[in-house]
Amino acid sequence: MSHIKHLLKTPRYGGLLALVLICLLLPLLLQNAYQFDVAIKVGISAVVVVGLNLLIGYTGQISLGHAGFFGLGAYSSAILTVNYEWSALAALLAGSVGVGLIAFVLARPILKLKGHYLAMATLGLGIIISIVIATEDWLTGGPDGMGVGPFMLFDYEIYGEKAWYWVVAALLVLSVWLALNIIDSPVGRALRAVHGSEVAAQVAGIDTTHYKVLVFVFSAVIASVMGSVFAHYSGFVTPTEAGFFHSIELVTMVVLGGMASTYGGILGALILVLLPQLLSGLEDLEMIIFGLILMLTMIFMPKGLLPTVTGRLKGGKA
Amino acid sequence: MSAEFLQYLFTGITIGAIYALVGLGFSIIYNASHVINFAQGEFLMIGGMCTVALVGTGLPMPVAILAAVAVTAVAGLALQKFAVAPARNAEVVTIIIITIGASIFLRGLVQLVWGKEFHALPAFSGDEPITIGGATILPQSLWVLGITLVIVVALSWFFNKTLLGKAILATSHNPDAAKLMGINTGFILLISFGLSAMLGAIAGILVAPITLTSYDVGIMLGLKGFVAAVLGGLGSGAGAIAGGLILGIAEAMAAGYISSDYKDAVPFVIILAILFFMPSGLFGLRGTERV
Numbered sequence: 199m200s201h202i203k204h205l206l207k208t209p210r211y212g213g214l215l216a217l218v219l220i221c222l223l224l225p226l227l228l229q230n231a232y233q234f235d236v237a238i239k240v241g242i243s244a245v246v247v248v249g250l251n252l253l254i255g256y257t258g259q260i261s262l263g264h265a266g267f268f269g270l271g272a273y274s275s276a277i278l279t280v281n282y283e284w285s286a287l288a289a290l291l292a293g294s295v296g297v298g299l300i301a302f303v304l305a306r307p308i309l310k311l312k313g314h315y316l317a318m319a320t321l322g323l324g325i326i327i328s329i330v331i332a333t334e335d336w337l338t339g340g341p342d343g344m345g346v347g348p349f350m351l352f353d354y355e356i357y358g359e360k361a362w363y364w365v366v367a368a369l370l371v372l373s374v375w376l377a378l379n380i381i382d383s384p385v386g387r388a389l390r391a392v393h394g395s396e397v398a399a400q401v402a403g404i405d406t407t408h409y410k411v412l413v414f415v416f417s418a419v420i421a422s423v424m425g426s427v428f429a430h431y432s433g434f435v436t437p438t439e440a441g442f443f444h445s446i447e448l449v450t451m452v453v454l455g456g457m458a459s460t461y462g463g464i465l466g467a468l469i470l471v472l473l474p475q476l477l478s479g480l481e482d483l484e485m486i487i488f489g490l491i492l493m494l495t496m497i498f499m500p501k502g503l504l505p506t507v508t509g510r511l512k513g514g515k516a
Numbered sequence: 517m518s519a520e521f522l523q524y525l526f527t528g529i530t531i532g533a534i535y536a537l538v539g540l541g542f543s544i545i546y547n548a549s550h551v552i553n554f555a556q557g558e559f560l561m562i563g564g565m566c567t568v569a570l571v572g573t574g575l576p577m578p579v580a581i582l583a584a585v586a587v588t589a590v591a592g593l594a595l596q597k598f599a600v601a602p603a604r605n606a607e608v609v610t611i612i613i614i615t616i617g618a619s620i621f622l623r624g625l626v627q628l629v630w631g632k633e634f635h636a637l638p639a640f641s642g643d644e645p646i647t648i649g650g651a652t653i654l655p656q657s658l659w660v661l662g663i664t665l666v667i668v669v670a671l672s673w674f675f676n677k678t679l680l681g682k683a684i685l686a687t688s689h690n691p692d693a694a695k696l697m698g699i700n701t702g703f704i705l706l707i708s709f710g711l712s713a714m715l716g717a718i719a720g721i722l723v724a725p726i727t728l729t730s731y732d733v734g735i736m737l738g739l740k741g742f743v744a745a746v747l748g749g750l751g752s753g754a755g756a757i758a759g760g761l762i763l764g765i766a767e768a769m770a771a772g773y774i775s776s777d778y779k780d781a782v783p784f785v786i787i788l789a790i791l792f793f794m795p796s797g798l799f800g801l802r803g804t805e806r807v
Contacts, residue, residue, distance in 0.1 A: 329781040493621065
């Protein structure tokens with residue numbers, strides 16, 4: 199019995215159980231299609247952020263271009279299903295394999311860079327992807343975007359907000375479970391060693407490049423899969439999905455919620471998706487308040503919301 | 517040299533000089549504080565928009581320009597004092613997000629005051645193009661080049677000959693040692709943000725008659741200035757100037773000879789290619805890292 203109690207206190211089991219319960223109970227509170235829609239959008243971002251947090255929070259490698267991978271996934275699904283009549287699942291898989299390959303090829307030269315140079319390179323990569331998508335309008339519909347059909351899984355169509363809610367909820371639980379397992383594995387320890395001191399990790403015999411490449415590819419593939427999911431769910435994709443601001447949004451979710459805190463990232467996604475919805479009535483003031491909140495939270499809680507709050511609850515200095 | 521080539525060269529050098537000024541702004545702040553200020557582009561925007569607004573109230577252009585530069589400098593000082601200084605010990609990515617938050621805030625503020633429309637600033641001395649070797653150049657381009665040259669000379673005098681300039685350099689080399697020598701490093705950080713904001717404002721005012729100005733004009737200009745600074749090697753003033761000119765010329769040539777669709781992608785393709793082979797930029801020190 200005490201063994202189980204102990205397990206429930208670990209993020210791997212207790213936290214996961216709490217997340218499953220929240221996902222199961224939330225539909226009871228959601229009253230209309232709009233609220234389901236917001237929940238789904240939070241979920242889609244949260245899954246991307248769980249992957250990105252492995253890269254930024256645990257490994258300490260910044261990426262300002264992950265929306266590029268999200269966009270590539272979204273447009274792979276859109277183009278392959280609409281223009282070439284592939285099945286949705288095949289398009290999703292092809293997109294994620296393609297993104298995985300691109301990430302793998304670029305990972306070594308990019309991850310050799312450090313600090314601001316790494317920020318510059320990933321930012322450039324994301325911007326190039328979004329410019330290509332916006333320019334090749336014969337294939338992508340250009341800046342106006344393109345429509346995407348529903349997600350047909352064999353003969354079953356994922357239709358309506360409720361069905362999509364369960365799909366995204368399942369993906370979220372799956373991604374958190376995967377991330378927690380990676381963090382608790384030898385791979386996770388190696389990643390944290392890289393964050394602490396890359397040179398020390400190398401001295402200890404860790405092939406740091408190998409692990410950095412691994413987590414870069416993993417986070418890129420997750421972004422691509424969620425891009426595909428987003429494309430079918432929303433039924434429409436535009437180049438902004440791949441753009442600089444979406445990349446910034448994703449990084450902000452990671453940092454706002456708490457770097458190296460898997461659940462913090464989900465909280466970050468929740469806040470950053472909800473905030474514009476809450477501020478949208480304020481029209482002209484929206485940008486000012488959004489910018490202020492971003493600055494103030496980062497100034498007063500540089501470690502992010504969740505680690506700061508749990509730190510205070512435990513009575514320690516966060 | 518064909519007239520066509522000369523034409524692209526003029527266009528490239530003009531916009532390259534602007535990128536160089538923005539890149540210098542990045543470098544000054546980076547040197548003093550190791551912060552990449554993602555709100556740098558907003559300094560250009562505030563400079564340009566403020567000048568347009570003040571000229572609109574009937575002020576003579578030179579007075580409007582001076583006032584706009586002063587307003588932007590105050591914005592730079594405020595950014596350092598209230599947003600960057602309190603987060604001194606935070607991680608790189610946290611400070612990046614603070615400056616991005618600041619840039620969204622500043623854009624929101626300007627949009628609230630002056631709206632979302634594009635605004636035109638009249639050229640400083642007419643729009644009559646000058647013909648050189650079959651190519652034409654606008655008088656405004658000469659203003660851009662001339663003032664950039666004056667600023668570069670003034671900056672190198674400032675950093676090499678004045679006590680304050682030397683204090684900034686000392687702080688960037690070793691803040692602790694500088695502090696022991698009696699330099700007020702907190703004040704130096706403040707000054708570097710103010711100086712960088714002034715540079716940004718001047719670049720924004722110079723370019724406004726060529727490209728028009730609006731509340732979101734700073735985003736792309738800021739990012740390309742960041743590329744210029746990284747291309748030349750972060751923290752190197754001469755590097756930022758060379759980086760800016762290379763980007764501007766490459767962009768104009770690519771737009772002229774290949775396709776204007778990918779004009780905005782050119783700086784980013786160049787920086788990726790350079791960083792893959794030279795991870796510290798063209799002129800960056802191949803510094804060894806202390807462990």
